[in-house]
Structures are given as structure tokens and as C-alpha cells.
Amino acid sequence: MLVLVSTAQAGSISFEKDVVPILNNYCVMCHLPGGAQGELSLYPDAWSELVGVPSKQSQLLQVEPGSPDRSYLYIKLIDSGESVGGSGQLMPVQQPALAPAHIEIIRLWIEQGAEQN
């Protein structure tokens, strides 16, 4: 995590190195093929399931490159999704919220264009 924070502070976010480990540690257990909650599978190819893909619960895209506040993925990490017409609970479901540093990494990755880098 220290590595992730320092990377984020440096301003350069890598999807594979910075974002995927967060998804794998905190998110994929509920978002796997065969049991994907919210019809969102984050494994084995999270980028293709997220970037530019409409969310099932709101009018937003899962990830709109450049716009964290219009990305349902990011919204679900900071509130239930109700504020953007979504539904359900804050993610991860029935667990403590992600650490602020992890949320910031995802926000920055989206803001920087949500590249598959």
C-alpha cells in the first residue's frame, strides 16, 4: 500500500500495478463470473468490464474516462449510488469502506483517462 500511495502522489497511475491489486483484494470476491453481483464481473478482465460500459443500476457508465464523478465505480466507493439514481449499498458490501488512499488511486486513474496501462 505504501507503494500505491507514493505512486498516486506522484500522479501517475497504472491500471495493472495500482488499480488491479485493489480490485483483486477487495472487490473480485463478489464480482466473479458465475456469481457476479450487480451483473458486474471484475475478473479476469476488469478493464473491459468497466471502461465505457453502462452500469446496470444507474444511467452512468461504470467508468467514464476523465470523469470520476460520472463513473459509477467511483460513486459506489463513496456512497450507496442513490445520489446518481443507482441502488444498493456502499462498496465493499457490508465491509468497512476502502481506505481513502485506495479510493484516491481509483479516482486519479479515472481522471487521468482510465487507460489500460
Add this chain to the structure above:
Amino acid sequence: MGEKRQGVTRRQVIVGAGALSMGAVTLRSAKAESAVQWDHETDILVVGSGVGAATAAITAHGNGDKVLVLEKAPITGGTSAKSAGVLWIPDNFTLRAKGIEDRKEDCLKYMARFSYPETYNPADPHLGLASNEFELLEAFYDNASRTVDSLRTRGALNVAEWRMFFLDRPATDYLDNVPENKVPAGRAIGPLKEDGSMGGGGELMMQLNGAVKEREIPILTNHRAMKLIMNQAGRVIGVEADSGGSTVRVRARKAVIFGTGGYVHNPEFVSLYQPSRLWGSCAMPWITGDFINMAGAAGARMGIMSSAWRTQVVLEEALQSSKLGAGVFFPPGDSMVQVNRNGVRVVNENRNYNDRTAVHGAYDPSSAEFPNQLLFMIYDQRSAEAFAGVYPIPADPENTNHVLQGDSVAGLANKIDSRLSEITAQTGGLSLAPSFAGNLEKTFKRFNGFALSGKDEDFQRGEAAYDSEWHQVFSPMKPDSGWPANDGPSITMHPIREEGPYYAIILAAGALDTCGGPAIDASARVLDTRDQPIPGLYGAGNCIASPSREAYWGAGHTLGLSMTFGYIAANAAHNEPRDNA
């Protein structure tokens, strides 16, 4: 797009139950044994990567044994990674630091009283339990805090007292209100994040499996154990696994430790072993009870098979998929009741999820039916708005498919009836009794009297500390809802409004996972039909018959048991003779 993969193909991710050939292979001669082509060799083979398995792997490595881990799934952590990450550990270091004495004789009485209420006898040296039952409880108490201390000392686990969120007090046990429970709060601990805040199951398993990786213990994901390999003396000497259609044989010179899941996503086993229907589970989708057939083929005696860590689930979600994100661990709302098809309450709605859910399986011999198979969580506009967004009450009742709404009691009953008619093929024709609406009116009146007096004369809702404290944790009122705080004598109950609208959510029985399987002894050795250990075979976690039977002693119960018996298994396996043949 989609070229970069996180390690595997999509096909490899989907692991079904299937009637695959699982069992055991016995090598009938030394010649046959020497002819086996092993793909990997190790001292201790650990199967699974949840909390019990990871603890076993770390402990075995610390003992100087060579370890290898097989994991069926493409990712590690199992259902433990999806849990709250809490560990129920008696006499833990946080209690000791506060000078709270959690004495063995007292704790054993609590565990025995909760797990075996029908035979519990405090005057008996074994508290009324069979020897093996008592020894399992004793082994848990003796090793639970040692396990945590060992992992902390090894730098594999960073935990602290688990406190009840904004209540900021130690977690109250799930049966705090019996005289046998001398330490009714504080046995729960949880994983700390690097920033010092409390983490969940993801954090717990990141720590433990991170420690496994730091020790360079190989973890072979996408390897599904299929067969135990036994030598002519009846010792388990390895495992045959399937990996993407290829057979992989792993030799274990000392022992094989299973720390895998239950059978909750195996419909055949659920139908065979569960006393009543389970509609869904939040266990990982690949949890299909593989160990049962393998251990059975090796001659294992089955222990209790019917047990499960139960929770209510939202029926509408379970009908979409039995593989759920979460259960209804605590139903929110104070102007809320749960009633059965007859419109009557059948349970204290604020009891813990495991015990509360058991009431779904009650059988009525007069009508020859299970009248509680579905329960209806019914609430008024106050609870709909004051607890909006607290699962399963939605933030917006108009924008959800699991809430039914009626302007009156009769109107709500009609809505429920109509919905049950629509899903009759999926429920086996479950319906409301003709008396439902009339009885529901009476239920409201009776409950409202209890809310005003603060005394639930039927089910004692709110009387135990568990009820009111966990209610506050899991049923927080929205500060901006416009509804007044509950200033009645019990915070768990508020009169239901005399005028509608009313809302209903249909609840059914589900499980975190099952916890029935092969019997083990106090050293976590799997027993055969003569109650003798099967040499080289150990079990911990949901794959074996739970040492606590059906009881859920407190927050973190399942993980605490699994972790402790993983530790016990690794230490006992260390003393097995090393087969260098």
C-alpha cells in the same frame, strides 16, 4: 480490448459442482507407489486458501516444513475474503491487556451450553457432552489465542479488538444473556489496515495470504483437488488435482490439510443433508463440498452434516441467483415485524442471523407444511424512510424490485399474494393463508402494545444486550429523515402506524456456508468409521463437521474456529513421520 487478463481465462473461472469423479486412489503395493509420477513434492500439502488454510500454511512453514497450497479458484482467500474479517477468540490478547479474565472453565460452559443445549450439564466433567465433542471445544479454547499470538509474532497478522463501529464498544456475543457467558463482550478481534482503521475480510486475507507469499510458499490456483492418494498402509500421501483438464499429482510426505469450504453451492448435497431448503448463499461460487466425497472414499466417518452458518436472504435476489452478495444479517427498522404465511410473528426479529434463520425450517405436523419457509418483513412509512438505504430496506422503495407496497394491510396482503402467484413455479406453490390479512392486523396491535410497554411478551425482542446493541449498529436512523428518534422503552421496537402505506420484503433461509462434513478429533485429524485417525489427513474450517455444531458463539465465530483448527492441524501434522520412500 480484453487482451490483458488477470492470469487466467474466463473458462477457467467458472467452476461448477458437477458429478465429477472425486474420491480416493489406493496404491496397493510399494511398487505401485514408487511408480507414481509426482508433479510436485512437499511435506505438507494445504488445500484451500481461506483463513484456516492460510493459517495452516504459515504455521507449517514456521515449523520448518515444506509447504505447498492448492486452490481450486483463480483467486485466493475463499469466502473468508468476502466476510467481515472478524475472529472470535476467547482469552485473546486484547482481553488480557485489559485485565479481563476469560477462564477456560467458564468459556467451555458457554460454548457447551450454546452448542449442546439438550445435553448440557454443568455438573458433568464433560459438561454433558460426548468425549470427542468436549475435547474439540477444549482444543479450540486452548489454541485460539495461541494461534493469534503465533501469527502476530510471525508478522503474519495485524489485529486489534473489534469494536462495534460508531457505538465504539467491544462486540457483544450472540448469546450474551445466559449465566454461562462470563465475558459477554470483547472476544472479537479484527484486522487493522495500514492506516490503523479496522478492515474486513479482504484485509484479513490480504495479510494472511501476503504472509504465505512472503514465505515463498507456492500457491497453485486453478487446481481443484479431485482424489486423495493413499498408500497400501492406508496413509494419505498426496492429492490428484485437475488443472484446466490436466491431472496434477502432488506428493505430501507428512500430511494433507484440507481448509476448504462447505457444500452450500452443491444443490445435490444441500438437498441431501440440509433439513430444509436453502435459497441462496453469499459463499464463493465454487464452494461445492468436494472434500466430502474424497474423505468418504478414504474411509472417513461423517460428523454432523446438517449444520450451516445461517442467514436470511432476500427471496427476490435469491431467485435471480442463489450466489448472493450478502445476507440479511440484521433486519433494520423498529416499526417492523416478520410474519409467516399465517400473518403471525414466529421469531425475535433482532436475534442473531444464525439462530433467527433456523426458524424458517420449523415444521407444522398438523398442516404437514413448513409455515415459515418464507417470512415477510413488514414495515411502515416510518421505517421505510428513517432506515432507507439500510439493507434490505432500499433508499428508494419505488426503484427496487424486492419491495412490495400496499396502502392498507389488505392491500399489502393482495400484493404479496399476487407476487407469490407469479413465482409459484420457483417456490413450489408457496402462498399466504386465507387468514393472513386478519392475523396481520392483530399482529400489529399486539406488537404495538409491546413497543409501548418495552416488553415483547412473545419473543423477548430487545431484552438481550445483543438485540439492542447490534440493532443500533446495523439499523442506524437517517439523521435527516424527518422522523423522530425512538424514545420508547425499547430502542428495538416502535409502534407500527395505523395508516399505510405498508411495505413487505420476502425473506427466505440462506447460509454463509454449510459446516457439515467429515468428523475430526482434537488434533484436527480426520477420523475413520472406527473413530481412528486416517493417517496423513487433516481438516479445518467449513469442510469438516463443525466443532461448535450449529452454534454461532459470537462475531467472528466461523473464522475463529477455522483459523484455530488450521493452526492445530499444522502443528499436529508436523509430528507425522516424514515419508522419504
